[in-house]
Amino acid sequence: MxxxxxxxxxxxxxxxxxxxxxxxxxxxxxxxxxxxxxxxxxxxxxxxxxxxxxxxxxxxxxxxxxxxxxxxxxxxxxxxxxVAFVFQEATLLPWRTVRQNVELPLQVGKKSISRSVDSKPSHWLDLVGLSDLGSRYPHQLSGGQRQRVAIARALQCEPDILLMDEPFGALDExxxxxxxxxxxxxxxxxxxxxxxxxxxxxxxxxxxxxxxxxxxxxxxxxxxxxxxxxxxxxxxxxxxxxxxxxxxxxxxxxxxxxxx
Ligand SMILES: Nc1ncnc2c1ncn2[C@@H]1O[C@H](COP(=O)(O)OP(=O)(O)OP(=O)(O)O)[C@@H](O)[C@H]1O
Ligand SMILES: [Mg+2]
The missing domain is CATH 3.40.50.300 (P-loop containing nucleotide triphosphate hydrolases)
Structure with a gap:
């Protein structure tokens, strides 16, 4: 139970x-x-x-x-x-590409050994519909795309619990x-x-x-x-x-x- x-x-x-x-x-x-x-x-x-x-x-x-x-x-x-956390504002590092940001262990905690069969960043970028944008930098993305990178980064560590604090608050309907x-x-x-x-x-x-x-x-x-x-x-x-x-x-x- x-x-x-x-x-x-x-x-x-x-x-x-x-x-x-x-x-x-x-x-x-x-x-x-x-x-x-x-x-x-x-x-x-x-x-x-x-x-x-x-x-x-x-x-x-x-x-x-x-x-x-x-x-x-x-x-x-x-x-x-x-546990992973997605904050209201996507907290991406501007000098790293989308793919490098997804690789970052910026979450509250990141599993050292992934349980995923396919733990490559591209897998997670694909999941949020950003597979073509992996080599871009955050300033070359829209707000919604940046937020999706933050979500991919959180999902990448396969958290059991995902905490999301107004992740889509700033986006159009x-x-x-x-x-x-x-x-x-x-x-x-x-x-x-x-x-x-x-x-x-x-x-x-x-x-x-x-x-x-x-x-x-x-x-x-x-x-x-x-x-x-x-x-x-x-x-x-x-x-x-x-x-x-x-x-x-x-x-x-x-x-x-x-x-x-
Ligand atoms: N570090 C802090 N020190 C003291 N008080 C704080 C601190 N952080 C938040 N508070 C207070 O705690 C209360 C709850 O804050 P919290 O951020 O959880 O609200 P919230 O429900 O998320 O609000 P919002 O919808 O505006 O984001 C508020 O009154 C806030 O002023
Ligand atoms: Mg709040």
Whole structure:
């Protein structure tokens, strides 16, 4: 039973230690994320979405409660190089080509021995649709292409858990929709557990098997909504369908209530 769980939080408290006191961000978080799950996270600005991802990535120690990542502490999971992070802004090195950037172990952790049959960067560039651009430099790419390089780099270490913090926030809607489809296809192929923060209600519904709604002041879990009933076998749904529209209305109301 335990080995089907990717992330488990019990009464988790997160915050930042200041010079005089600790700033509390999230309190009393109870959450179980199953292996292979695609969890999207919504919530008002400043409620603690990035903070939660940071804790899972072992970039921030819990203030209280319990957090286990793949059955161990977040730092053990990081040491075993099982978690990768894609930040809001693609953090590529400008003096290295696309291919060289994908090779870089810039993730939170990188497996020293890849489990992949084909671990070459070209394989991962192909997966994100960039196989022709491997020898370009970051400044020769569009924002969306740069973000895809960052995703290829994260996928390259075959993480068990992929943390994505508003990765498509700066993109136009058409490009974002296309990358959403690519990401869903990759998720379906790799079975990676994905935690994906977004401000877009539509994106949260379209990508997630469940959506976690966080509230602010104090930061806490407000709702956890199952989206699987509206998905087909490959995890896809139609953005225009009545169920999606209804869920969007519901989520919009929750976000309004939780922003106060
Ligand atoms: N290093 C830090 N030290 C102290 N407080 C911090 C630090 N980083 C973030 N905070 C505070 O913690 C709270 C949660 O921040 P966090 O970045 O997790 O919000 P968020 O939900 O990701 O917001 P957004 O949607 O704007 O990205 C905010 O009130 C923020 O000001
Ligand atoms: Mg954030």
């Amino acid at each position: 335990g080995d089907t769980i990717a992330i488990e939080a019990e009464g988790l408290h997160l915050g930042y230690a200041g010079s005089t006191e600790t700033v509390r961000v999230l309190s009393g978080v109870d959450l179980v994320v199953r292996k292979g799950e695609f969890l999207t996270i919504l919530g008002p600005s400043g409620c603690g979405k990035s903070t939660f991802l940071r804790a899972v990535a072992d970039l921030l120690p819990p203030v209280g409660g319990r957090l286990t990542v793949l059955g161990k502490t977040a730092s053990d999971a990081r040491r075993r190089r099982e 058409i490009t974002r929709d296309r990358l959403n489809d690519e990401l869903l296809a990759i998720w379906h192929r790799t079975g990676t557990t994905i935690l994906f923060v977004t401000h877009s209600i539509t994106e949260a519904i379209y990508l997630g098997g469940r959506v976690l709604v966080l509230a602010a002041n104090p930061g806490r879990v407000q709702a956890l909504i199952d989206l699987m009933p509206m998905k087909d076998d490959n995890g896809f749904c139609r953005r225009e369908s009545p169920e999606v529209q209804e869920t969007a209305t519901h989520l919009r109301q929750l976000l309004r209530d939780g922003g106060a």
